[in-house]
Amino acid sequence: MNFENLIRDIYQKLKNIEDPGETASYIPELSKVDPTNFGIHISTINQSNFGIGNFDDKFSIQSIAKVLALILAYRIVGDEIWKRVGVEPSGTSFNSLVQLEADKGIPRNPFLNAGAIVVSDILISNLKNPKEEFIDFVRSISGNSGLEYSSKIAQSEKETGYRNVALCNFIKSFGEIENEPSDVLDFYFDLCSLEMSCKELSELFLFLANNGCQMKTNKEILNESQSKRINALMQTCGFYDESGEFAFKVGLPGKSGVGGGIIAIHPDQYAIAVWSPKLNIKGNSYKGMKFLEEFTTRSELSIF
Numbered sequence: 001m002n003f004e005n006l007i008r009d010i011y012q013k014l015k016n017i018e019d020p021g022e023t024a025s026y027i028p029e030l031s032k033v034d035p036t037n038f039g040i041h042i043s044t045i046n047q048s049n050f051g052i053g054n055f056d057d058k059f060s061i062q063s064i065a066k067v068l069a070l071i072l073a074y075r076i077v078g079d080e081i082w083k084r085v086g087v088e089p090s091g092t093s094f095n096s097l098v099q100l101e102a103d104k105g106i107p108r109n110p111f112l113n114a115g116a117i118v119v120s121d122i123l124i125s126n127l128k129n130p131k132e133e134f135i136d137f138v139r140s141i142s143g144n145s146g147l148e149y150s151s152k153i154a155q156s157e158k159e160t161g162y163r164n165v166a167l168c169n170f171i172k173s174f175g176e177i178e179n180e181p182s183d184v185l186d187f188y189f190d191l192c193s194l195e196m197s198c199k200e201l202s203e204l205f206l207f208l209a210n211n212g213c214q215m216k217t218n219k220e221i222l223n224e225s226q227s228k229r230i231n232a233l234m235q236t237c238g239f240y241d242e243s244g245e246f247a248f249k250v251g252l253p254g255k256s257g258v259g260g261g262i263i264a265i266h267p268d269q270y271a272i273a274v275w276s277p278k279l280n281i282k283g284n285s286y287k288g289m290k291f292l293e294e295f296t297t298r299s300e301l302s303i304f
C-alpha cells in the first residue's frame with residue numbers, strides 16, 4: 001500500500017476546503033494558533049514513514065495526553081484503576097458534569113475530563129514528583145527527550161478552566177478524589193498542555209500498533225492485553241459523543257484533543273496523526289476527521 005501518494009492526494013484535496021469549525025476559544029491561548037495549519041504524519045510498523053504540511057510543527061495535544069496519563073496509571077495500579085473510572089462511552093460532551101451525580105463521582109471513562117482528572121489524582125497519589133515523572137515517562141516511550149509541557153497553555157487554561165475546577169470539586173464531594181483539588185488540577189492542566197508535532201505523536205503512539213512494545217527497542221510499555229484494552233477504549237470513547245461516528249466513518253481506535261490534533265491507530269499497521277485547529281461542534285478537528293475518513297475509505301484498511 002502506497003500511503004504516501006494517498007496522503008498527498010487527500011491533503012491537497014482538503015487543504016483549502018471551507019472549514020466551518022472554530023478554534024477552542026475557551027482556552028484563550030489556543031485561539032491564537034493559525035487556524036490554517038494542516039499537517040499529517042504516518043509512522044508504520046514496516047518503517048515507511050511520511051509527513052506532509054505542518055507535520056513537524058508542535059501544537060497543544062490537549063486530551064490526547066489523557067491516553068498517556070491512563071497508560072502510566074494503568075502500569076502502576078493495574079486493574080484497580082477500573083474501580084475509579086469506567087470503560088463505557090458516555091454519550092455526553094468531554095466536559096459534562098451531568099452523569100457524575102447519578103454515577104456518584106465515578107466517571108464513565110478515562111477520556112472525559114472527569115475521568116482524566118481522576119487518573120491525575122491516581123498519579124499524584126502514586127508518584128513522588130508527578131509532573132517530572134510523567135514527562136520522563138512520555139519521553140521514555142517516545143525516545144524523544146525534547147518533549148515539554150507548555151507553561152503558556154497551562155497558565156491560560158488555569159485562568160479559565162472553571163468547568164474543570166467544578167468537575168474536580170464535584171468528584172471530591174463523593175470522596176473519589178484523594179488529593180487536594182488544586183494539586184490535581186495543577187497536574188491536569190499541565191498534562192493537557194503537552195506539545196508535540198504530528199511526527200512526534202505518530203512515532204510515540206506506534207507502540208499501540210505493536211502490541212504495546214516500543215518499535216525501536218522492543219521494550220514492553222504495556223502487555224498485549226493492556227494494549228488491546230487501551231485501543232478498545234480509544235475506539236469506544238476517544239471522541240466523546242462522536243465516538244460512534246468516528247468508528248462508523250473511520251473505523252480505527254483514536255483520540256482527539258481540542259488543540260485540533262487526532263491520533264489514530266491501526267493495530268499491526270501504523271499510527272497516524274493529523275492536525276488542523278478548527279473544531280466541529282463536538283470538539284473534534286473538522287478537517288482531521290474528514291482526512292481520516294477519506295484515508296481509511298480509500299486505503300480500504302480499517303479494523304472492521
Ligand code: GLN
Binds near residue numbers: 062064094095257
Ligand atoms: N484541556 C482541555 C479541557 O480540559 C482538554 C479537553 C479536550 O482536549 N477535549 O477542557
